[in-house]
Amino acid sequence: xxxxxxxxxxxxxxxRLGRVGxxxxxxxxxxxxxxxxxxxxxxDIWKTFTELGFEYFIRVxxxxxxxxIAKLGHEIIAEELEVIAPSKPLPIDLSDKVExxxxxxxxxxxxDIRRPKVRAIFRVRSTLxxxxxxxxxxxxxxELNFPIIIATATEGGANLFKVTYFDKIAYLAQSxxxxxxxxxxxxxxxxxxxxxxxxxxxxTRKHLTEFWQIDVEKALTTPDELMEIQFRLVKYIYxxxxxxxxxxxxxLNVKLxxxxxxxxxxxxxxxxxxxxxxxxxxxxxxxGSDEERALCNEFDVxxxxxxxxxxxxxxxxxxxxxxxxxxxxxxxxGPGQYGVEWSSGGLREHDPKRLRERMIAKGLxxxxxxxxxxMFEYGFPPHGGFGIGVERLLQTILQLEKIHEAAxxxxxxxxxEP
Ligand code: AMO
Numbered sequence: 001x002x003x004x005x006x007x008x009x010x011x012x013x014x015x016r017l018g019r020v021g022x023x024x025x026x027x028x029x030x031x032x033x034x035x036x037x038x039x040x041x042x043x044d045i046w047k048t049f050t051e052l053g054f055e056y057f058i059r060v061x062x063x064x065x066x067x068x069i070a071k072l073g074h075e076i077i078a079e080e081l082e083v084i085a086p087s088k089p090l091p092i093d094l095s096d097k098v099e100x101x102x103x104x105x106x107x108x109x110x111x112d113i114r115r116p117k118v119r120a121i122f123r124v125r126s127t128l129x130x131x132x133x134x135x136x137x138x139x140x141x142x143e144l145n146f147p148i149i150i151a152t153a154t155e156g157g158a159n160l161f162k163v164t165y166f167d168k169i170a171y172l173a174q175s176x177x178x179x180x181x182x183x184x185x186x187x188x189x190x191x192x193x194x195x196x197x198x199x200x201x202x203x204t205r206k207h208l209t210e211f212w213q214i215d216v217e218k219a220l221t222t223p224d225e226l227m228e229i230q231f232r233l234v235k236y237i238y239x240x241x242x243x244x245x246x247x248x249x250x251x252l253n254v255k256l257x258x259x260x261x262x263x264x265x266x267x268x269x270x271x272x273x274x275x276x277x278x279x280x281x282x283x284x285x286x287x288g289s290d291e292e293r294a295l296c297n298e299f300d301v302x303x304x305x306x307x308x309x310x311x312x313x314x315x316x317x318x319x320x321x322x323x324x325x326x327x328x329x330x331x332x333x334g335p336g337q338y339g340v341e342w343s344s345g346g347l348r349e350h351d352p353k354r355l356r357e358r359m360i361a362k363g364l365x366x367x368x369x370x371x372x373x374x375m376f377e378y379g380f381p382p383h384g385g386f387g388i389g390v391e392r393l394l395q396t397i398l399q400l401e402k403i404h405e406a407a408x409x410x411x412x413x414x415x416x417e418p
Contacts, residue, residue: 005064005076007032008084010114011056012095021049025060026114030247033067033075034060045081055087055094055114102404109409109418120248122408124241125394129193131240132214135233141216142187146179146194152368154178155314159198161209172197175387177316178372180217181348184383185375189218193390201413204289206340206403208391210411216345217385223330226345226384227304230332231262234302234342234393241397254399259335263303267326270305273298286312287341296339305331315358318347318384330386334396340403342393345386352376 009025009032016022021036038046052058061080066073092100092108096117099105105112112118136143153160155174163170175196183190192215200207216229238258241249249256265273274281277294281287286308287295295305306329310319313327320326328347334340349355352373356366366373391406404410409418 003064004061006059006061006080007034007076008057008059010087011052011054011058014052014054016050021046023049023052023058023060025058026116031072031116032060033070033072034062034078034081035070035075036078036081041078041081045078048081048083049078052083053087054090055111056083057085057087058083102402106404106410106415107418113408116251118405120245120251121394121398121400121405123248124245124252124398125390125406127241127244128237128390128394128397131237132191132193132233134240135236136191136216139189139229141189141191141218142183144180144183144187144190144192146173146176146192148173148195148197150179152178152372153364155198156362157364159200161197161199174198175213176215177314177387178369180215180385181316181383182372182375184217184219185378185380188220188381189216191216196387203413205401206289206392206395208403208407208411209413211392211403211407212390213387214390215385215387217383219381219383221347221384223306223328223347223384226330226347226386227262227264227306227332230304230343230345230386230388231259231302233388234332235259237393238397252398254397256397259301262301263299264306265303266306267308270295284309284311292333292341293339296333296335297337299333299335299339301335302342303333303335305333313346315355315362315364316348318349328384332386332388334393336396338396338399338401340392340396341389342396343386343388345384347382347384350376350380350382 007027009027011023012026013024019038023034025032025034036049059082060076060078062076062078064076067075092104092111094115096115149163149170150173151170154177161172163172176192176194180190195210196213197210242256242258271281274291274295279291281291307326308329310325310327313329317327317329330346331341332343334342356373359366391403394406395403400406
């Protein structure tokens with residue numbers, strides 16, 4: 001029996017050889033090849049074919065046949081062809097053959113996202129988010145949503161975007177930190193996937209001013225458990241992408257290796273590695289971008305750095321009882337050339353008196369955090385958590401040179417539109 005197929009899609013490529021035409025059509029979920037034969041379609045449809053341009057949105061119907069010439073192994077021999085929506089001439093090439101310069105691609109991002117490569121990145125991002133949700137639901141975590149417009153800093157005083165809030169000043173949340181903690185007495189284990197905003201003029205391969213975090217908080221936890229949860233989560237995400245995005249990984253030329261184990265090193269051990277690589281870094285410094293790059297290049301599986309000096313951690317981290325110079329902060333890193341810091345997290349201080357002291361020591365005004373400090377006065381369980389940067393994780397998984405590629409509409413100090 002002859003199989004007929006009807007498809008809708010955008011014209012990605014057109015070629016004509018005498019009385020035969022070829023269209024590569026980008027459908028919403030793949031690519032189709034169409035052959036138009038003048039003797040089959042007749043004069044009117046042939047004319048429509050000859051007038052087609054790139055990105056015309058068309059409907060095609062015809063016989064669906066296997067073909068030894070067609071790249072995909074099958075093609076549609078058109079019997080009907082209809083233009084649903086024509087397109088202006090394109091300002092950028094959408095075929096993945098000639099990639100426009102980055103600023104031009106961003107200027108026309110609403111067209112750029114139609115490219116197979118870009119589309120593949122966001123299909124993988126969608127799998128990543130779905131897998132993260134699945135993982136936490138299976139483990140009994142409650143998904144919550146926290147406010148984006150807030151009255152105080154969550155990560156310290158700098159890097160805040162101000163918002164006019166009627167007759168007050170409000171800020172865009174730097175993270176869900178204070179709010180995810182506030183949910184601990186009610187739920188015990190929670191997560192949220194939401195946006196974070198940082199007014200940082202960092203023009204690097206790994207900074208955005210708006211990015212998404214997978215934010216997690218759990219009562220009665222330990223540093224080992226936090227590392228285990230993160231590693232299992234990341235492994236699950238890799239596995240799901242491996243299972244569900246074979247086609248996208250092929251388009252992006254990425255060979256995905258699901259990590260089977262992780263490494264763990266102390267802050268001091270990490271310093272040694274960085275120093276060995278020729279960097280002049282002192283105890284008490286946080287890792288700069290180049291130092292972090294050197295560190296990631298040492299590993300081929302994800303790794304954690306544990307226990308950071310007090311001066312480089314936010315006020316809400318718990319200090320070690322036995323050595324208050326050190327805090328229970330744990331960062332997770334992606335390995336290799338595309339490796340970056342994936343997450344920060346750790347145990348939290350839940351003694352309001354000590355929290356108040358930490359705030360003052362870090363130049364914050366405890367009065368601005370009065371509800372946060374007060375909540376710890378009502379039977380607050382010990383707890384900890386972490387926040388994973390979605391774009392950072394995707395950057396490593398898909399071997400993206402710049403984090404900007406992992407955001408549909410990236411926001412940086414230079415990019416506000418579209
Ligand atoms: P931190 O500020 O380290 O910690 O952020 C957590 C993770 O978010 C990602 N990230 C970024 N991604 C892109 N652009 C940026 N400018 C940017 N800044 C951070 C990184 C980073 O590891 N509240 C804590 C987390 C916690 O302790 O639970 C926090 O926000 O992947």
